[in-house]
Amino acid sequence: MRTKVFAFIAFFFFGILIFGLFYTQALKYEYYKGLSERNRIRVIPLEAPRGKIYDRSGRLLVSNRIAFDVEVIFQEIKDENKTVDLLSGILAIDRRALEKKIDAARKRPFAPAKIAKDIEKEKAIRVEEISLDLPGVIVTTRPLRNYLYKNSLSHVTGYIGKISEPELAKYKVYGYRMQDFVGKDGIERAFNDYLRGVDGGLQVEVDSRGRQINILAIKEARQGRNLYLTIDIELQEFCHELLKEKTGAIVVMDPSTGAILALVSQPDFDPNAFVSPQRSGEVSRLLNDSGSFPMINRAISGTYPPGSVFKIAVFAAALDTGKFNDTKTFFCDGSHRVGNRVFHCWKEEGHGAQNVRNGIKNSCNVFFYQLGLFLGVDEISKYAFKMGLGRPAGIDLPGEVSGLVPTPSWKRRKLKQSWFKGETANYAIGQGYLLVTPLQIVRFLGAIASGGNLPQPYVVERIEDIKSRRTEAEDTGIRHKVLEALKVGLGDVINAKGGTGYYARSKEVIIAGKTGTAQNPHGDSHAWFAGFAPIDDPRICVVVFIEQGGKGGLAPARSAKKIIEETKKLGLL
């Protein structure tokens, strides 16, 4: 019995299906035949412009301009020779190349084929004029990304490019097509889903000659969402100018929130090159330049030894653990012996007896060798990690790296060697295995400036009207008294007589900070300066890093001062 019911249900549905087919193929035949014959429904995509990007005061940074393309529909071309003649004249394209392109269009005679992309407006107007006499030639427009500030913002905005095959496979369900552009780096990549609009299109019916008969459906393209950054474009350009022709990075951050006011990495690139078909040579040069790596955002993806800037962490560890206090001193006679190795201070004749305040002001290496050895490597690493080194700062840009905070167990695991005492001495002055990014350093300073909170840096303030998602600042747990002592010490570095950061001294605002000159086995030393201002109520944190820039107390300190004075002028301080 149940088998009968089962069979009945199965065949009942087969019956419905046959009826459905009969309905579609016999009863509605004329209708569908009509659609199919005139057919050939053609879809003309309407590309959606990406969202615009603005700076903190609403100044336009990235927008879209109109690009003019020339297309041909092979089927409609009447006189191929005349078409090639006229077009090659106006577009200044070689006849042969143009013939080739038109020949390629022959394969899909009904579909428009692009023969020239992003031509000048004047040329577009002339093509439009002659297209009345040249059937089959059309000028189309599409939005093209336009980076108004070119190179100066390149590592923040990133760039866009044609979707790659793996990306396409991944995002196909979200409606991406083969020729679509997606963000490849920077904000363009990290916020691609917001910036990307919803493409629209026309679905048109065309007859067998490819002529449009009727529009079946229209879907308007919708622009992507606009982003508002924390960047101040004037400050950004100012910093960019300071670093011109150099290799390095500058980051300016508000320590209370983590908002990035400027972020520059040199060498840089012009993101406009990536959307302009005429500049493909430049693009491949940029992407393959393995000498200067212009595509690397050194502020977040470059790792370097911090040099003396790191003494701040050792200072904090010494006082915060209570193992050391301001009454204790170490003596500097210009060098220090650990085992059979002699470590030198940068000042040959020595600094004499140094307490911690003098130690940091003079950036006395011997003082910090001894302090480091006294604390031990584990304590130093613990504080380095607490202060945000050795892990990503969590900025909303892609490609951030962690750097490296070494420990004896790390060394055993990675290098299969035990930790040497001499390495602790070297570590205490920011040399050796330790690697940091400029962004980590500015965050590290931010923790001191903000009274112990490690801010999470970010560049996107809001998406349209919605605040971007961020995490709370992380409490380092370092005691207030220690932070105050550090501030005083860092103030001395710049403002006390004989301070190593003398060149950052400003008449307009009291700056605190630390210089760093990191030995570089591959060439000249790397130069660092990291600081904040005003000292009693810090509003701005700055890091200036110059690859092979020599002494941190010179160019970086000078630049940092200029930047801070500029922020004051701009009303950011």
Place this chain on the structure above:
Amino acid sequence: MHFKNFDRTLFFATLAILLIGLLTLYSASREYHSQDIVFRQVFWIIFGIVVLFAILRVDYQRIASLSYIFYGATLLFLVMVLFSGRAKGGAHRWISLGFFNLQPSELAKITLILALSSYASVRRSDVTKISFFCKAFLLAIPAFLLILIEPDLGTALLLIPVTLAMLYMAGVNVMHILGVMLLGLASFPVFWHFLKGYQRQRLFVFINPNIDPLGSGYTIIQSKIAVGSGGIFGKGWLAGTQNQLNFLPERHTDFIFSVVGEEWGFVGALVLILLYALIVYRGIKIIETTPDTCGKLIATGLVTLFTLQVLINIGMTIGFLPVVGLTLPLISYGGSSLITTLLCIGLLLNIGMRRPLF
């Protein structure tokens, strides 16, 4: 081997459909895909038929006795695929085995049928109890959920009617089945909440394809035009404009029936459907004549599965059902689907061959 009881009709109907499939695939792929597709399909067919005959050699009762192990292994694969599966179209469905991409959800259809059958045949004295019913469902739920989160909505939903049909044939209380169906309807709003954006979109588009004429609606519109414009006798092999001018997306896989409809018309489509119905009819004969509960239930599961795939796939090409991503058995391009289907048919033939002779 009792080749006397080998169901030749069923087997030759299968071969006929495979042949129609190859001709259609040739037509669908010759312009815009590489010709490899047909050769590869031929390879899968040969391989599938070898599998079919291999299955015949093993008594289905022995297969059924290992069903829990098979089912357990399938669940393991399903878990694996979530972590390491190759993502295609945003879903984790495949495990790469080098020359072949294994799709565990295909496997799950069969192993679930086996597991349910051996469960129900062992416990057949409890069959009318609610506890029997619930436990049977609990058995099916892991596979259902794992496939659902891949996400492979079509296959997951397929498991529900298959389970219900098997329980029905096992003799459970009809009220229980109706109860579950009502519950399913009532839980639709909750279910809706868990659907991915593109899946919701497909359901919207099913209701009105014109809301998205360029995206998901495009396939349905083009498919309907193709089938409808085929008329009674079709446009002729290799002459379907919708097909040959590249208007039909996915026409070598999920939407291959549109090509049949366009090029061979209602007459061709009818022949194909009748061939499918013939297989179903022979399958039901096997259900009817198999006295052993386990075999009967396996056959029920397989026949239901096969019927549903055919109905749903063709239904979606003419816009009667939403697009859920199911292949057309024996015709759509693809090794996983083809081999699973031939394996199912092998099992069915196996049950038919080994019915005890009194």
